[in-house]
Amino acid sequence: xxxxxxxxxxxxxxxxxxxxxxxxxxxxxxxxxxxxxxxxxxxxxxxxxxxxxxxxxxxxxxxxxxxxxxxxxxxxxxxxxxxxxxxxxxxxxxxxxxxxxxxxxxxxxxxxxxxxxxxxxxxxxxxxxxxxxxxxxxxxxxxxxxxxxxxxxxxxxxxxxxxxxxxxxxxxxxxxxxxxxxxxxxxxxxxxxxxxxxxxxxxxxxxxx
Amino acid sequence: xxxxxxxxxxxxxxxxxxxxxxxxxxxxxxxxxxxxxxxxxxxxxxxxxxxxxxxxxxxxxxxxxxxxxxxxxxxxxxxxxxxxxxxxxxxxxxxxxxxxxxxxxxxxxxxxxxxxxxxxxxxxxxxxxxxxxxxxxxxxxxxxxxxxxxxxxxxxxxxxxxxxxxxxxxxxxxxxxxxxxxxxxxxxxxxxxxxxxxxxxxxxxxxxxxxxxxxxxxxxxxxxxxxxxxxxxxxxxxxxxxxxxxxxxxxxxxxxxxxxxxxxxxxxxxxxxxxxxxxxxxxxxxxxxxxxxxxxxxxxxxxxxxxxxxxxxxxxxxxxxxxxxxxxxxxxxxxxxxxxxxxxxxxxxxxxxxxxxxxxxxxxxxxxxxxxxxxxxxxxxxxxxxxxxxxxxxxxxxxxxxxxxxxxxxxxxxxxxxxxxxxxxxxxxxxxxx
Numbered sequence: 001x002x003x004x005x006x007x008x009x010x011x012x013x014x015x016x017x018x019x020x021x022x023x024x025x026x027x028x029x030x031x032x033x034x035x036x037x038x039x040x041x042x043x044x045x046x047x048x049x050x051x052x053x054x055x056x057x058x059x060x061x062x063x064x065x066x067x068x069x070x071x072x073x074x075x076x077x078x079x080x081x082x083x084x085x086x087x088x089x090x091x092x093x094x095x096x097x098x099x100x101x102x103x104x105x106x107x108x109x110x111x112x113x114x115x116x117x118x119x120x121x122x123x124x125x126x127x128x129x130x131x132x133x134x135x136x137x138x139x140x141x142x143x144x145x146x147x148x149x150x151x152x153x154x155x156x157x158x159x160x161x162x163x164x165x166x167x168x169x170x171x172x173x174x175x176x177x178x179x180x181x182x183x184x185x186x187x188x189x190x191x192x193x194x195x196x197x198x199x200x201x202x203x204x205x206x207x208x209x
Numbered sequence: 210x211x212x213x214x215x216x217x218x219x220x221x222x223x224x225x226x227x228x229x230x231x232x233x234x235x236x237x238x239x240x241x242x243x244x245x246x247x248x249x250x251x252x253x254x255x256x257x258x259x260x261x262x263x264x265x266x267x268x269x270x271x272x273x274x275x276x277x278x279x280x281x282x283x284x285x286x287x288x289x290x291x292x293x294x295x296x297x298x299x300x301x302x303x304x305x306x307x308x309x310x311x312x313x314x315x316x317x318x319x320x321x322x323x324x325x326x327x328x329x330x331x332x333x334x335x336x337x338x339x340x341x342x343x344x345x346x347x348x349x350x351x352x353x354x355x356x357x358x359x360x361x362x363x364x365x366x367x368x369x370x371x372x373x374x375x376x377x378x379x380x381x382x383x384x385x386x387x388x389x390x391x392x393x394x395x396x397x398x399x400x401x402x403x404x405x406x407x408x409x410x411x412x413x414x415x416x417x418x419x420x421x422x423x424x425x426x427x428x429x430x431x432x433x434x435x436x437x438x439x440x441x442x443x444x445x446x447x448x449x450x451x452x453x454x455x456x457x458x459x460x461x462x463x464x465x466x467x468x469x470x471x472x473x474x475x476x477x478x479x480x481x482x483x484x485x486x487x488x489x490x491x492x493x494x495x496x497x498x499x500x501x502x503x504x505x506x507x508x509x510x511x512x513x514x515x516x517x518x519x520x521x522x523x524x525x526x527x528x529x530x531x532x533x534x535x536x537x538x539x540x541x542x543x544x545x546x547x548x549x550x551x552x553x554x555x556x557x558x559x560x561x562x563x564x565x566x567x568x569x570x571x572x573x574x575x576x577x578x579x580x581x582x583x584x585x586x587x588x589x590x591x592x593x594x595x596x597x598x599x600x601x602x603x604x605x606x607x608x609x610x611x612x613x614x615x616x617x618x619x620x621x622x623x624x625x626x627x628x629x630x631x632x633x634x635x636x637x638x639x640x641x642x643x
Binding site for chain 1: 210215218219222542543550552553556635636639
């Protein structure tokens with residue numbers, strides 16, 4: 001369950017304060033947040049992911065107030081309970097596909113089970129590439145690795161920042177299906193932030209910033 | 210998966226960076242350690258060789274030459290002095306020991322040195338076997354000589370004239386080995402020690418022989434007999450001017466090359482040399498002082514190379530700083546990503562710091578290896594060049610100091626490079642659309 005209250009953020013003292021509507025998602029509920037570029041979509045996502053400190057307001061994840069935790073505890077908490085699919089599918093470039101998944105779990109303080117990692121790569125059609133370095137992967141493979149990294153630790157919330165913006169219609173569909181599938185499998189909330197109208201039909205809950 | 214694995218992967222991800230850092234750092238470490246060890250070894254070798262000799266009394270000339278010739282046995286002597294006169298001066302309560310030495314011959318390049326029973330004591334040399342020479346034409350070998358010439362007790366050999374190996378002028382008086390000293394790592398290891406009488410006897414007969422020649426061949430004698438040995442001519446006892454007169458057996462006319470003196474206390478060292486240099490036709494030189502002077506001359510080279518090494522060290526610290534700093538900047542995304550995975554700032558610092566220290570560790574190993582291999586070659590060059598093998602001694606405290614200095618400098622470079630991680634704005638880096 002994820003809940004925000006009275007959330008606002010200011011990038012710099014001279015800049016306008018961004019205010020965000022309150023959100024409430026019950027378990028397994030998904031949400032699509034639509035908005036034009038520059039309106040603060042990524043800021044909201046980073047607030048939800050605990051990467052930014054809000055000016056006012058709270059983010060509660062399973063009744064734990066994210067921003068009242070100490071920095072160190074918050075890092076660990078976010079690492080364990082939230083998975084983020086970034087706009088560009090960043091993975092650690094010096095490691096290969098499998099090592100990236102292992103590092104993801106290592107930093108969250110979780111144990112990695114090889115079979116589970118293998119299953120996940122199988123599901124995302126990456127098993128054949130598990131020993132490849134990041135720069136050897138194609139765009140589509142990178143996208144799928146991004147999803148794998150967001151779900152490998154079985155988070156409660158999956159946040160996706162413009163996951164489809166650079167994809168054609170066909171791949172857009174594939175990626176969204178994978179995200180929804182994984183969220184359902186893990187019983188996680190999926191929050192997608194995008195300006196991409198193609199995604200709209202897939203979500204019941206939608207808000208516009 | 211652990212921090213070390215990630216650091217290692219990072220290094221192998223950019224092997225060229227790693228290689229360049231290791232290369233420059235290891236060269237500077239190797240150069241620093243090498244030059245310091247070389248310097249220390251040479252100094253140690255020289256100072257250790259002095260044994261108990263505080264002052265050396267010899268013929269007028271260069272004091273440095275006198276010390277090199279009569280104490281370190283590396284140069285030709287300045288000339289001869291009268292034993293009687295030298296003994297007169299050294300009968301002084303300030304003097305603990307005065308040991309006369311005389312030489313002019315060699316066997317396979319090793320100097321044959323005539324002295325008395327007190328000579329070995331100056332170097333605390335103990336007998337490995339046999340005994341000290343007790344009469345003329347008996348010799349005791351230094352350990353290096355015994356090793357390299359394969360002479361055993363009871364063996365006899367002929368000495369050659371002069372201080373360098375030659376087969377042209379061989380004396381026909383056999384010397385008998387009666388003892389061998391234990392290794393002392395001092396200059397006595399490379400000497401063949403005999404009684405003063407042996408030197409006198411060999412050259413008296415030689416002198417007589419020469420005189421006969423002289424009567425027959427007249428003025429051309431010297432060109433004939435010693436055409437290639439101009440230097441050693443001076444060194445040779447028999448060629449000293451007043452011995453040519455031929456009164457060899459009178460005690461008052463006995464000549465020696467030098468007198469090695471050790472004092473009872475510092476007072477002697479302060480007063481005696483000046484008096485001798487002023488009032489007699491001999492000179493007194495202080496080996497420690499002369500060597501200090503010598504080191505000051507040669508030290509310029511050592512200092513120059515040290516400075517170059519320090520400069521390379523500074524440059525390699527900057528190289529390490531730059532490559533780590535660049536790594537932090539270039540992999541800002543990776544590092545920010547690790548933060549979203551739950552990594553603490555401290556873990557990120559460790560990743561980069563380990564990376565730096567792994568490079569430094571490898572550089573240290575390679576550097577030490579380089580210095581040892583380099584020294585090995587340098588030392589073998591010395592050995593063949595001067596027949597003066599230099600003791601390979603690791604000055605550990607100096608080495609530890611140098612390594613600490615390197616670690617501190619590199620540590621600072623690494624610290625400066627990783628500090629930006631603490632100020633990293635994860636959100637900004639990840640939302641930056643590059």
